[in-house]
Amino acid sequence: MRFAWLVSMLGSSLLLAGPPDTETNVNTRYTVESVELAGENPADTADISKGLRGELTRLVGEKLNPAALDDLARRIRRELHVRAVTHRVLRGQKPEQVRVVFDVRGRPAKFEASVPKLLYLSQGGFAGAVAGTATVGSQALTFGAVNDGDELVERYAGIVARYEDKSLLSGRMRLRIQFESYHEHWDQATTAAPGRPGGADPAAGFYGARTNLEPVATWVVARPLILTVGVSFERLQSFPAARTEAANAMVTTLRYHRRLEGSDANQQEWDAGYSLRAATNLLGSDFAYARHQGDVRYVYSWGRSEIVDDLTAGLIAGRAPLFEQFVLGNSSMLRGWSKFELDPLGGSRLVHNSLEYRYRRLKVFYDSGAIWDPGQTVVLRHSVGVGVQQNGLFAALAFPVREGRIEPVFMVGMNY
């Protein structure tokens, strides 16, 4: 109660106080000429959302509102997960006008847990991945665990450790070193499939454990073109015999991303990529092959609707291990079909297209594709489905288009 008298004395008078900026900052009479985002690291400001960028742009031409700047600085900081965002107001080029500069200061040390994949398929069971990432500045260290029977021919379970520096050469280069160690489980349909890698030897071609060390560097060649180059040192422990084979390969990926905004809130997005994994004896590999994969994704959105078309094609030349084989009939390609029914060993040729229409949370999709090996007949298959998605959660029901009995595949997942 030491200060009770003070409280009573000042209470009524001080309650008259207003917000400091709206009435008391003499610069509020000036008009905003431009708004800039400046950062120690260009990568810090690159990820700002379209919505927030729009709000920054809308400040131009308005009278300076310091409270709005404070609010936007808070939102930028929250969105970019950076240490601090401050703003400066400078004289503009013209009298009575001012420039606003938001200074973005570094990413703080933080730890984030994430679920990169969580999926249940009525044909195929669960697939999931969890990861924890510690970030200090532009450097990140990730440890994770994976158990995935969806993506490849085999089910693989194990750990992933990854070091990344996301800002080298003034943000133009990114370095990543990833280590993976997995144990494999093979479906009976795969091990019993005719034409398996070992031919007459029932064990050949299958492996019980797989480790991979993959250092790669990514360059921003010229926005929006990004090139990734690295080496993959893959070790396969044969199963059941304890023999180790190497599948060391050069890995290269070239990606292009472009977003085009129309005049009526229409938006188009292009994302295309080509990747090559080339294993050669020069790298000490027991396998020699070249795995090519290309994909093009086009998104057109207007209002609450969105159309997405995703085209993928792939080719493997040479003898590749099973984890490199292409797969159709999983949760992302030719949904509704079973990968073991289409090709239990995976294929060395692939073409697939997925067309999806989304309206708010609802979506319908049409997948078509073929997977084959040289000498086989190419069979184009189709599937259709419906689903809902919101906040990273999705559920879908997919139907294979074929004659005879149709069993739909139900899938549900998150953050995928």
Added chain:
Amino acid sequence: MGVCLSAQAFGAASLTVIWDGDDLRVAAPQLHFLTGKPLERLKDGASVVFLAQLTLTTDHFASIQRRAPERFIFSYDLWEEKFSVTKLGPGQRMVSHLSSSAAEAWCLDNIAMSASGLPQDRPFWLRFELRAAEPKDEAAVIGESGVNLTRLIEIFSRRPRDQQPQWTAEAGPLLLNELKRIVGRAARIL
């Protein structure tokens, strides 16, 4: 006629105490607080809140007899390169087009503590404190619903944060009957 008593001061500034009508006021012409980080923020177009407090004690600060906190908001006109000051509270006042020293003087000139009831022959001490509010504290001490008094007192009760600018000066022992009493604002201009 100006009346004052030069008093001992802490830091570089000397504190002058003025008995103006019924109020005690202070002056410190050598005190310059529009410097460093607060000045940088002002020149970046932001407004800066300064919290001032005058404390009176009759036992050399063993206990506090009276306390008068005030809040001032400074801003700097980017085009005219002049300062503007707003004193918050009843009869909110604002001046603009001031040089930095004129803005500082106006701020001190608008801090007063009632001397009524104070025995003229009893020694007393005055402490003047001025602190630039941290940007994150500004909303807490000044908002639409008014100042959070608990917060304001807490701010002056605790040590300033590292690099948080603060100025303190003390005067005393003083006797009211040794201070010439003046009437009229002219006496405040020293």
